[in-house]
Amino acid sequence: MAVVRDTTDAYRERVHGWLLSNRPEGWREQLKTASQDEVVSFYRDWTRKLHAAGLLVPHWPARFGGEDRGLAEQVIIQQELSRTQSPRPRTMAIALGHAAATLMNHGSPAQQRLIAGILDGDVWCQGFSEPQAGSDLASLRTSALPRGDVYVVNGQKTWSSFAAHAAFCLLLARTDLGAPKHKGLSFFVMDMSLPGVTVRPIRQATGSSEFAEIFLDDVEIPVAWRLGQEGDGWRTAQTTLSSERVIQLVELVEGLREAVCTMAGEAQVQRTHGGQPWAQSERFRTDVARIAIDVEVLSAMTHRAMGNLIAGESLGAAASTLKLFFSELLQRATQIAARMSGLGGLHDPGEPPDLGYTSGDWFSDHLRSWTWTIAAGSDEIQRNIIGERVLGLPREVASQ
Amino acid sequence: MSLSLEERRTFRSSVDGLLSARASIAEGRHLASTEHGFDDGLWRAMAELGWTALLLPVELGGVGTGMAEVRVVLESLGERLVPGPFMSSAVLATGALVDAEASADVTSWLDRLGDGSAIATLALPLIPTLGDSCLWPEARLAPGGWALSGSVPEVLHADVADLIIVFARGAGDEDDLVFALDRKAIPHHMDSFPLVDQTRRMQTVRFAESFVPEQMTLARGAAARELLRRADLRAAFACAADSLGGARAVHAMAVAYAQERVQFGRPIGSFQAIKHKLASMYVDLVSSDDAVYEAAEQDDLDSPGAIRLLRSAAYHALEAYPRIAGDAIQVHGGIGFTWEHDAHRYFKRAWVNRALFAGSERLRDAVAAELFSAPVGA
DSSP states (O other): OHHHHHHHHHHHHHHHHHHHHHSOTTHHHHHHTOOHHHHHHHHHHHHHHHHHTTOSOTTSOGGGTSOOOOHHHHHHHHHHHHHTTOOOOGGGIIIIIIIHHHHHHHOOHHHHTHHHHHHTTOOEEEEOOBTTBSSSGGGOOOEEEEETTEEEEEEEEEEEETGGGOSEEEEEEESOTTSOTTTSEEEEEEETTSTTEEEEEOOOTTSOOOEEEEEEEEEEEEGGGEESSTTOHHHHHHOOOHHHHHHHHHHHHHHHHHHHHHHHHHTTTOBOTTSSBGGGOHHHHHHHHHHHHHHHHHHHHHHHHHHHHHTTOOOTTHHHHHHHHHHHHHHHHHHHHHHHHTGGGGSOOSSOOOSOTTSSOHHHHHHHTHHHHHSSSOHHHHHHHIIIIISOOOOSSOOO | OOOOHHHHHHHHHHHHHHHHHHOOHHHHHHHTTSSSSSOHHHHHHHHHTTGGGTTSOGGGTSOOOOHHHHHHHHHHHHHTTOOSSIIIIIIIIHHHHHHSOOOHHHHHHHHHHHTTSSOEEEOOOOOOOTTOSOSSOEEEEETTEEEEEEEEEEEETGGGOSEEEEEEEETTTOOEEEEEEETTTSOOEEEEOOOSSTTOOEEEEEEEEEEEEGGGEEEEHHHHHHHHHHHHHHHHHHHHHHHHHHHHHHHHHHHHHHHHOEETTEEGGGSHHHHHHHHHHHHHHHHHHHHHHHHHHHOOSSSHHHHHHHHHHHHHHHHHHHHHHHHHHHHHGGGGGSSSSSHHHHHHHHHHHHHSTTOTHHHHHHHHHHHHHSOTTO
């Protein structure tokens, strides 16, 4: 036991030391005024640098560029990235989290060669939602009809983060128009440079344009780029390696921890309408303490889920409970902080920062928290999943 | 000593086995009208299985496991609303005696507590509220010991306790003291304080110049404060584990009811208004479970990180139980509001758990104090 402890401590020390001497100085300030192209290229460089140091995906199998290390090391990396205030490659979330896991699980050897590109900083996007298929994703209409050795794809995708910068897209499309809605879908890797692919950025409520629409006009995807079996797309798209999701959650928990400390620190300086520092308001202290408590609880939930994964169990319902707990907590935390900032915090920054929820601009972080309560299965959909799959309650409407 | 996974499974199934055979929820209702409010035979059976010796070190003839196994028992007792002094005697008082400096007296009490032949309880000093001048009894030096005066409110199951651990303040020097009082030997007066939760008995114990011999002093000064600090955290954890079990049971009742109750031609659980409520209760429940589980696995009352987790876990579980029990009454509708239905019994135990030992707010305030005392940017 002691030996294991020493090893992880030594590992943590090594990670900590490397980050202290290699993190880009002043990156937060720099990114606040950067264009989106500059943001993407900043994260690409940082991804390469982390990978070269063995700190990007050491938990991956060696044949895919990892070091066959455990999840414990990846947790340490996420914690140290947070503690040293180092950047985390946000534009790479789909590539590192979703795409790589899907390729490892379902990809052909040729498809798996794209993993090397991911480690070199290729951005990936998702082509799932459509204007008429949001929560009811399986009703999507984009068609991919076989013709010779290609599928001809027509349709429109939406809410696709960083699509304008993506090299590849994980695309879900209908290959059998006659089959029941979950059955006729197939999963593809789509090269975003193919003729017929048009990306149009969508300006979000925050003012930035992280996500985009993707128009697909007679796009020809080679049959070899289909992932898994034809008609098996729904299932394939659902089986992301859940460990990747928990790793992302570890990162988010650490981000929240930082946010709570920042909030408590700002409260010593920011004053209420009565002229007292917020830190002296009983009500405010109570609110922040409840946030801090929930962050500890979320951290315990994540830790236990991680332990179960290491023991070989599947994440199961924990994916839904973790997402619900996190998204609601994030919304509450940023709301309390934004309220503290008063009218001063409602000053329009002009170009909004694209940094994610810990930008420190509390109002914009609060507004952005709705991406967590809506995206990847809204809170209401998560409650349906818990109600029906975990608690065994009957469906409201029989599905066709 | 920690148990292997296999030993844990065996332990859990033996807990389930005894309680499902001997401690039905219906039986608990009947016990409310008995003198001491709990099943003495069940208590002896629990002791025979070693539950009362879980916190007792192996050197002292105990089982010497820890919080993880204590959690299993408390959770199972909470699930079935089992009445009795397990929490106050086997967890709080035994834990404090183990923490105290060993003496012949302490060891002999631990022997008897471990085999269940004696019952103890522990009263935490409370912050004075309106109308109470001092909630710490006062101890004045007397030849060969102390003269103890004052009242100790909110003592769990003091009516059956052979040993009462109380905190007191020294007259004059204001030194903090902890006494382990042999109830038979110390003159006292006891008033019962009936609770809405009929599964718990509580008394106020009053002393008037009662002579306490020196050897009943468990700790003084810094050692007394340390004993209090640990006892407070252990109490928070114990109430939270009980709350978790109760929350699980009452949530399961609501889910089962929503599956079978038909209105408008279909089970009410098919309506999203009900389904989403039950799902939110489930998130509350699972988050409490994970947090209490992790706190129990750490089994650490000393390091700052572990204390923060323990307080957070306890606060969350203590707050979640009343919410879940209240929503369970709502899901049941009118039937859930009747005396015959068990929902209100869970609701009442939830409120008492949250209020015990100065209430869950003390945990939240401690987290706040830590958060706002840190230097800016730390």
